[in-house]
Amino acid sequence: MKLSELKTGERAVIVKVLGHGGFRKRIIEMGFIKGQVVEVLLNAPLQDPVKYRIMNYEVSLRHDEANLIEVVSESDFTPEEADETIRGFIAKDELLQEVARKKRKTINVALVGNPNCGKTSLFNFASGAHERVGNYSGVTVDAKEGTAVFEGYEFHLVDLPGTYSLSAYSPEEIYVRKQIIEHTPDVVLNVIDTSNLERNLYLTTQLIDMHIRMVCALNMFDETERRGDHIDEQKLSELFGVPMVPTVFKSGRGVEDLFHTIIEMYEGTEGTTANYRHIHIFHGHEIEDGITNIQKYLKGNEDLRPHYSTRFLAIKLLEGDHVAEEAIREKTPYEKEILAARDNAARRIKEETLTDAETAVMDAKYGFIHGALEEAGYAPGTQKDTYQITHFIDAILTHKWLGLPIFIVLIWLMFEVTFSLGQYPMDWIDAGVAWLGDIISSTMPEGPVKAMLIDGIIGGVGSVIVFLPQILILYGFISFMEDSGYMARAAFIMDKLMHKMGLHGKSFIPLIMGFGCNVPAVMATRTIESRRSRLITMLVLPLMSCSARLPIYIMIIGTFFATQYRSTIMISLYVTGIILAVILSRVFSRYLIKGEDTPFVMELPPYRFPTWKAIFRHTWEKGKQYLKKMGGIILVASIIVWALGYFPHQEGIGQQAQQEQSYIGRMGKAVEPVFRAQGFDWKLDVALISGVGAKEIVASTMGVLYADDNSFADDNHYASDNDKYTSLRQKMEHDGITPLISISFLLFVLIYFPCIATIVAIKNESGSWRWAFFTALYTTMLAWIVSAVAYQVGSLIL
């Protein structure tokens, strides 16, 4: 527990002091040392500061500060332990100290580093977990936690997302910073891809600014050896003031050494060698003066000091970092003064160095790195390495002329295989669902429960589960492309085109995933650093026709159009969605979400042949999100749609008449005037309403409404698909539905309200309901307009 949680009169023993170096030093100087007994003299509610007795002195600490001191108190005793102290076998303080000693054996280690530097590999190796090792950035988005035991210590490892820096440009960067500042790990393990030393050390310099306990792993050491690099890691450690341990996480080489170093760092038994010291990276006089000036205002502030190193905060302010500015706004009353000091310093830097402060700080850091590498005699080798093979493959795959055609062929192949191969398991599942329905149908007594089971649950969920094979095959392809490194190239090839749309090359991957299911696709937008591009991508994603809309297309197109036109119409629908997405993203980027795109690296990791195990696992992870959607929202939506169609219930009037007089039928009739411009009748309106929960339900609803029975769900009812379509066509034509209306309907289905699950995903990823509502609204309005125009213009021509 935390020291701040103790009540007046309680005693506890200190386990450890958290927080950055400056804070820890001050607290430890006050006597708050591990193993010491501390007693609360006065801690009234709302009392700040709180009075403590430690080493027979009376000291006061602010609540915020006491919150960063971990202690054990009597309430942490197990019942047996408490029993022993009550009977007086052991003195309370001794037992407290014993418990504290045990608690101290847990070390919280946060893994921080660039994407693809090997963090997850270490995490898996050490904790025995099976997290995904990816070859594409942004694979680890959430923090994964695991434990490893070494030399009697329990390492609590947190695998954080990969970042190149600690600025506030991407959600990953903000997330990593927040983890370090708020969750205060005992030791930060900075994993470095040594084959890319200079770039990786940039993050290291920023971590040094934060003044935290840190150990660096010089990972991928095997690759540098193969290449023949010369690296003096001892010298480098001294220059950076951080211990650096050569490692190969793929095989586990150096991990023991690394963990040993972490323990030393944690226990403070490392002594006073040069590689365990806090250095200040010198940024040049102009910047350093600025930092000192800003720091003056920060240093006196008791609310900031426990959480931030003032130097780090000052540097961040100089860089114009908005998260740092928010911290100032929240925690100090001196926002104006501090920002004025910042602006003043930034102006001087600009005058003296002719660059803006942010660039000047970055240049200074790279200057430091360059100097350190020179001094340590670093020299990259000339031997063959993985990058050479990669360069060779890249010369073909990202070739100016060849790149795009190869890419298009691959994507075409992906969809072709997905749909043709997916057909077989799809038919099996279809048959299985029908069989299940038959069994229940023949064994259960009539009534609402049976109707709900067959029409609501099996009908609704069954029509969705059928798409699982296709989705898994599609995701299998995507996982292979991601893990092998090709997806990064695809993003690279598409980058120029995407920029014209106001998007980023990385937007491309979520957009492709959208053809499977919009929900995981919306989640995949997390890898896009720029908030602006991320938002726009999310907003236009629903226009990527997801597989749930496919059965509606198949049913309508099959019903109204001759075989030779079917595939053309189908492809036109997909293309229409894509064209609309292009237009809208341009409109959004121009008028709605303004701002400059911040440029950022598109990393091209070396090609690697992914393991089958990895591909299966990643495919499954993506497919799981689809299944979750089915178990939750679609199940509920199916039952609601069923209930709206079942109640009020009249026996023996036929299914169609029942639907007509049911709630959903009345809703359809009520909105009929709204869709007069499209020529829809109330039955089509009902089908559209049922699709709000999930598009999958639209087709089955139409089947019931027009056929007046379940014959469309029953595969054995018609001798062939053609019979089925002919019969449906007659029924629909009887109701006045023409091929033109069907086209207008298809367009509406393509564009309107994606589905509840997608809207919720957009809310979660954008962080506000505002964008979710906006998406729901604009898609539906656009659908109305496009389908109305299609019908009206079509009516004039035909």
Ligand code: GDP
């Ligand atoms: P993360 O993005 O930092 O989590 O990096 P990963 O753990 O996903 O690793 C990226 C790739 O580098 C994977 O293909 C690993 O197998 C590979 N890898 C990790 N550590 C090493 C290493 O020490 N040497 C070599 N040659 N490859 C490594």
Ligand code: MG
């Ligand atoms: Mg990872």
